[in-house]
Amino acid sequence: MNRTPQVHGKTTDEQTRCVHYATELDTIAIRFACCGRYYPCHLCHVETADHPAEQWPREQWNQPAILCGSCWAELTIETYKNVDDCPECAAPFNPACAAHSDYYFGA
Template identity: 65%
Template sequence: MTGMRVLGPTVDDQTRCIHYRTDLDVIAIRFACCGEYYPCHLCHAETADHPAGQWPLDQRDERAVLCGVCEHELTIAAYLRVEACPACGAAFNPGCRLHVELYFQVA
């Protein structure tokens, strides 16, 4: 990656971090609380100086998910509908669905 700044303990240029680093761990989330991209909730908890905040349901049109392969920014709504990047086809880790409520309010 070249253009987007991703904070936290990343281990490569595709947003993988010390917590999640499989071939499919190629997204970063822009946190609602600070507007900064982090690879995961643990990275934010360990390195930010504030608690994490969720994106409200009424802000699903915000571009808040970054594909670490091609740097395409997805809206929250788009990310929640796909299993791979719509721009480059990189597969996303389906296990991330287990943590959705850490980043986004759920209905």
């Protein structure tokens, strides 16, 4: 049985855009290392989770932790960090997300 992951936080549409990041390219959610829950962004986690966020350690970047909001494919962190668009559906990812990488992924 294939189950669609639940996205938590202040989403605004079915492609995981949120009240903080809602451009056409903002179509991913990140599974947080601390709780295993998908959120559209770090601000959604801060506002709705009952605990502080934790970064994914480098040695765990092989874990599926990125959800494409266009096709709902789950990608590993390594894959996500090495592509410009979804390898499953070719939806482009927001290149500006790299500026927030340290909120999610450790060195």
